[in-house]
Amino acid sequence: MASALIIDADARLTIRLATILAARSLPAAVLVDPGEAVAWVRAHAPALVLLRVELPGTSGFAVCNRLRRDDDTRAIPLILYGSEVPPEVFDGHSKLRTRATAYLHAPFDPARVHAAVAACLSVSA
Known part of the structure; x- marks a missing residue:
């Protein structure tokens, strides 16, 4: 079964995202320490x-x-999200080679999260 990783220190947002993902039968692990991200993604x-x-x-x-x-993590779909990020910042980041696969703004609309997840998972398939 496919799984997701949420990297966020805000418990309220991680619970919200995990609940939305669970509705898609996509279980999610949570990583609070961003310094562990590359090693965790490589391992799991x-x-x-x-x-x-x-x-x-x-x-x-x-x-x-x-x-x-x-090299081991670059092909994994990645959704970058924020609550205080202006749309033009995400737009600029989306033009970089190291861009995310999709971008979302919090608070989350479940329909938008589902659409972004579906698009990301179809890209990786």
């Missing part, structure tokens, strides 16, 4: 990574760049 190879921009000690953009530059 989730079908999808959901990564928050606003993280303690670093940014989701930096973690996304590390995941995209690593």
